[in-house]
Amino acid sequence: MTPTFTLADGTPLPAVGLGTVKAHGEDMTATVGSALDAGYRLIDTALRYETEGGVGDAVRASSVSRDDILVTTKIPGRHHGYDEAKESVRLSLANLGLEQIDLLLIHWPLPKVDKYVDTWRSMIDMQKDGLVKSIGVSNFTEAHLDRIAQETGVLPVVNQVELHPYFPQADLRAYHAEHGIVTESWSPLGRGSELLKLAPIADAAAAHDVSAGQVVLRWHHQLGAVPLPKSSNPDRQRQNLDIFGFELTDAEVSAISSLERGRIWDQDPDTYEEF
Numbered sequence: 458m459t460p461t462f463t464l465a466d467g468t469p470l471p472a473v474g475l476g477t478v479k480a481h482g483e484d485m486t487a488t489v490g491s492a493l494d495a496g497y498r499l500i501d502t503a504l505r506y507e508t509e510g511g512v513g514d515a516v517r518a519s520s521v522s523r524d525d526i527l528v529t530t531k532i533p534g535r536h537h538g539y540d541e542a543k544e545s546v547r548l549s550l551a552n553l554g555l556e557q558i559d560l561l562l563i564h565w566p567l568p569k570v571d572k573y574v575d576t577w578r579s580m581i582d583m584q585k586d587g588l589v590k591s592i593g594v595s596n597f598t599e600a601h602l603d604r605i606a607q608e609t610g611v612l613p614v615v616n617q618v619e620l621h622p623y624f625p626q627a628d629l630r631a632y633h634a635e636h637g638i639v640t641e642s643w644s645p646l647g648r649g650s651e652l653l654k655l656a657p658i659a660d661a662a663a664a665h666d667v668s669a670g671q672v673v674l675r676w677h678h679q680l681g682a683v684p685l686p687k688s689s690n691p692d693r694q695r696q697n698l699d700i701f702g703f704e705l706t707d708a709e710v711s712a713i714s715s716l717e718r719g720r721i722w723d724q725d726p727d728t729y730e731e732f
């Protein structure tokens with residue numbers, strides 16, 4: 458069984474989840490189905506990915522109990538606002554074919570649009586109404602988190618952010634730890650890029666007789682973050698979940714963190730917009 462973190466609202470969150478940004482032509486129902494068979498219990502989708510249908514089909518078809526699976530989805534920029542957020546959830550529930558969203562996130566803060574506080578208020582109310590179990594955010598900076606805390610008194614239980622060895626996010630992780638927010642890592646493998654061939658990662662893989670991908674995902678775990686690797690390959694899915702049988706040394710963790718050079722895709726949440 459995959460270990461869990463406990464969210465501030467008491468919900469257990471599996472320590473690794475499956476990303477579902479779709480490769481061209483990919484059958485997401487098959488991808489999520491094999492992941493559930495491999496033991497994944499946290500599935501990360503978004504209205505914007507157009508993968509909610511495949512995720513929902515796989516969850517409903519699986520022999521794994523619905524209660525044991527945590528489905529995350531996200532409100533896109535086009536649905537920011539109090540009423541618009543409710544419409545977003547209505548669409549996501551219909552796409553997923555599920556009764557409740559387990560974890561709902563604001564996908565991007567879009568500070569220039571300036572509706573993320575209203576969106577957050579709507580999510581607080583939807584949680585009270587039982588449409589949504591846990592509420593969190595994605596791509597929020599410390600300033601965005603401070604603002605929703607000040608204006609609503611409610612902090613998110615999760616902040617899902619870009620995090621990989623090129624961008625370890627030490628300051629934001631420290632803020633999260635101080636405020637009881639769990640960090641989720643998106644693009645945790647740097648999208649399977651040349652990153653996986655770099656010396657500190659390759660050396661640790663050889664030392665522990667595991668793959669470079671397993672080393673990077675274990676590095677996330679030892680930083681206290683929950684990685685969401687995407688793979689449609691059943692062997693890599695199993696490998697990406699199998700990171701709890703070895704431990705990196707402090708020196709290996711530091712060497713991997715020292716690869717820091719910044720965001721891969723230049724998506725600064727203060728300015729980046731997608732709808």
Ligand SMILES: NC(=O)c1ccc[n+]([C@@H]2O[C@H](COP(=O)([O-])OP(=O)(O)OC[C@H]3O[C@@H](n4cnc5c(N)ncnc54)[C@H](OP(=O)(O)O)[C@@H]3O)[C@@H](O)[C@H]2O)c1
Nearest residue numbers: 476477478595643644645646647648649670686687688689
């Ligand atoms: N909140 C946000 O704004 C945001 C932004 C981006 C992503 N996300 C979420 O985070 C998830 C993961 O991020 P991502 O999809 O960008 O990138 P990623 O998980 O870092 O990398 C996925 C790529 O790496 C390959 N791969 C998977 N496991 C591997 C391994 N062990 N060794 C080598 N290559 C491996 C995959 O190919 P195969 O499929 O062939 O294995 C795929 O091409 C997304 O799917 C999405 O759910 C959220």
Ligand SMILES: O=C(O)C(=O)[C@@H](O)[C@H](O)[C@H](O)CO
Nearest residue numbers: 478503564565643722724731
């Ligand atoms: O996949 C998501 O959740 C996004 O928000 C996207 O915008 C990615 O950040 C983008 O594809 C990375 O290049």
